[in-house]
Amino acid sequence: MLVQSCQIGTNLWLQHWTTARPGELRSPAMFLGVYATITMVYMILMFCFTYVVMVLAGVRATVRLHDGLLDSIMHLPMSFFDTTPLGRIVNRFSTDIFATDNTIPWWFVSLTIYGFSILGTIVVIASTTPIFLAFIPLLATGFVLVQIYYIRSSRSLKRMDSTSRSPVYQHFTETLVGVSTIRAMGVEDQFILQNEEKSSISANAYFTYQMVARWLQIRLEALGACIVFGAALFAVLDRRSLDPGIVGLTLSYALTVTSDITLAIRAYCELQNQLVSVE
Numbered sequence: 001m002l003v004q005s006c007q008i009g010t011n012l013w014l015q016h017w018t019t020a021r022p023g024e025l026r027s028p029a030m031f032l033g034v035y036a037t038i039t040m041v042y043m044i045l046m047f048c049f050t051y052v053v054m055v056l057a058g059v060r061a062t063v064r065l066h067d068g069l070l071d072s073i074m075h076l077p078m079s080f081f082d083t084t085p086l087g088r089i090v091n092r093f094s095t096d097i098f099a100t101d102n103t104i105p106w107w108f109v110s111l112t113i114y115g116f117s118i119l120g121t122i123v124v125i126a127s128t129t130p131i132f133l134a135f136i137p138l139l140a141t142g143f144v145l146v147q148i149y150y151i152r153s154s155r156s157l158k159r160m161d162s163t164s165r166s167p168v169y170q171h172f173t174e175t176l177v178g179v180s181t182i183r184a185m186g187v188e189d190q191f192i193l194q195n196e197e198k199s200s201i202s203a204n205a206y207f208t209y210q211m212v213a214r215w216l217q218i219r220l221e222a223l224g225a226c227i228v229f230g231a232a233l234f235a236v237l238d239r240r241s242l243d244p245g246i247v248g249l250t251l252s253y254a255l256t257v258t259s260d261i262t263l264a265i266r267a268y269c270e271l272q273n274q275l276v277s278v279e
Contacts, residue, residue, distance in 0.1 A: 009038045049112075050109055058101060058104070062101040065097070065100055066093075085166060086170050088169075090166075091165055103270075107270045107274060108267075118260050121253045124249065124250055128247065128249075128250045139226060146219045150269055151269050157208055158273040168195070171191075171195055217262055217266065224259070227261075231253075
């Protein structure tokens with residue numbers, strides 16, 4: 001909240017600077033000083049928030065999950081290793097731990113930043129054209145429906161993507177262990193073909209998952225364009241009573257809200273999907 005307040009404050013100060021009367025521009029250093037101060041506070045708060053989430057919370061959670069997983073593996077009976085492919089265990093200690101260590105904290109930071117950015121944009125637009133608030137429930141319903149429709153399929157596709165990587169790891173590990181036997185028997189082409197088949201299955205799952213994400217992005221940008229249209233329409237209809245600087249600030253926020261909403265919902269969906277690694 002403080003980070004977004006500082007960001008809005010810099011834009012409001014620029015708007016005040018550009019619309020100031022000639023008599024108020026006697027000290028440009030004062031305007032630059034205030035702008036630099038707000039910017040520095042914004043950067044410090046952003047750094048602190050990112051550091052706490054990515055370094056402190058993210059690393060601590062990863063260490064606890066890794067230690068718990070390792071402790072469980074070390075105390076499992078031998079029958080578990082006879083029935084569980086080695087690639088699945090390697091996948092847990094590689095891809096899933098990487099997602100917990102890097103991907104999940106990053107998407108959480110993105111979701112928080114873009115979420116407050118959207119909230120700030122709505123406040124700025126509503127302060128200029130209050131009638132815009134009447135359209136927010138309708139737009140919010142559209143975004144929620146698209147997100148729900150997307151998350152149902154993307155979560156399953158993410159599980160398929162994670163599961164399809166285990167045979168690739170297992171086959172590669174077994175090939176390295178028995179490489180001398182494979183060369184002695186002259187079956188290199190057979191193992192290469194098997195690796196290509198398993199890699200193709202894994203790539204198909206990943207490609208489908210990415211295409212579904214592109215489907216989401218197109219729908220979200222279309223809904224975001226409605227916000228830009230509404231802000232511009234109400235600004236034109238009420239142009240006689242609005243300050244030009246405030247209108248310009250509102251439209252600039254409306255133009256960026258499309259990408260903010262797209263990234264926020266995608267961050268939320270990706271966070272939901274990446275939590276599959278914690279299961």
